Amino acid sequence: MRSESEVPFADNPFQVPVADRLKRLPPYLFGKINKLKYQKRVAGIDVIDLGMGNPTDAPDPAIQEKLADALKDPRNHRYSVSNGIGNLRREVSKRYDRKYGVRLNPDDEVIACLGSKEGFSHMCLALMGPGDTAIVPSPTFPIHSYAVVLASGNVIALDVRDPQKFLSNVAYTCEHLFPKPRLVVVNFPHNPSSTCIEQDFFVDLVKLAKKYGFLVISDFAYADICYDGYQAPSFLATPGAIDVGVELTTMSKGFSMAGWRIGFCCGNKEMVRALATIKGYYDYGIFQAIQIAAIVAMRHAEPAVDAIAKEYQKRRDVLVDGLQRLGWEVEKPKAGMFVWAKIPEPWAKMGSIEFSMKLLEEGGVAVSPGRGFGDEGEGYLRLAIVENSQRLRQAVREIGRCTKADQAKAS
Secondary structure, three states, rough: OOHHHHHOOOOOOOOOOOHHHOOOOOOOOOHHHHHHHHHHHOOOOOOOOOOOOOOOOOOHHHHHHHHHHHHHHHHHHOOOOOOOOHHHHHHHHHHHHHHHHHOOOOOOHHHEOOHHHHHHHHHHHHHOOOOOOOEEEEEOOHHHHHHHOOOOOOOEEEEEOOOOHHHOOOOOOOOHHHOOOOEEEEEEOOOOOOEEEEEOHHHHHHHHHHHHHHHHEOOOOOOOEEEEOOOOHHHHHOHHHHHHHHEEEOOOOOOHHHHOOOOOEEEOHHHHHHHHHHHHHHHOOOOHHHHHHHHHHHHHHHHHHHHHHHHHHHHHHHHHHHHHHOOOOOOOOEEOOOOEEEEEOOOHOHHHHHHHHHHHHHHHHHOOEHHHHHHHHHHHHEEEOOOHHHHHHHHHHHHHHHHHHHHHHHO
């Protein structure tokens, strides 16, 4: 038996030097909440999870049936193509024309992605490098900044809750920064704040892009989830938009296909080609059976998309009305899967992370602290309306119970 002195690396364990890009990533601010949520579930404690925009509804039966049918064809189990099969890209083009009046060439202006998040991340890798700067909306959906950092770029986060002020700040930044920003990221309906815009916002953005020479990525992930007659505008429906940018969409939300990992990047053919080049090195494409089911979804399941939007609207009303009865300052969003709620006094002084921990520890309700979306998010919570109405009513009751107990102590 060897002595301890003879054991390799006994005193000096082997070190793994990770890349600098990993060291640039900020601490993960949802870690404490996710750990406690896991511990509660392991202990058999019920948790009402409003923390993540993870749909709990199943896709339309016709989509599931087509997937099951496609699984039986041996040809669908081979490697696919990284940009998506031709019929799928053509169906995306038809849907854009049908919904937004936008005509896209499926051969070079449409590419399929492993969800919009993958498409966005690899697009940043295709467009950016050391010294390049991207403007991203704030509060910031984490991947909008992390993907830039992983591409060795720099991030400037501008408050997006006043869209016109955001445009003014973009122009100001372009005037005073050298070299000028290479990329501007927009995300409407916005995650997490649910801010929405009209088409004229994109008209002004395209003008700025052409004036200052930056590229645009529009993250249109919540395009299908709109309420009260509002229709989220497509960036690509703006004259000249295809000259300067692309738009990312997904089947995760409206089609309830989140775990299927299928989305699309459409628009400027040179940007699409750059993404295709990156993807050609990284993956072999989406499982072909899923692509075939996605074609059927876009052809025949639009009524299901409308139905799920109506269901989310009911959930939105249940949650917002309930929080307002508790005295919370919260508005009904016009689109998206989230309610952006200001933390009421006196709990605002706790900070969003500690208040979120309180709701989870004492009420079994998991939410996302606004601080996790950057400095502009502090003082707010993001609540996902993914649970059914009954569970949302239960969540409101538990939140009320937690906060009323504190009020009683104070009085």
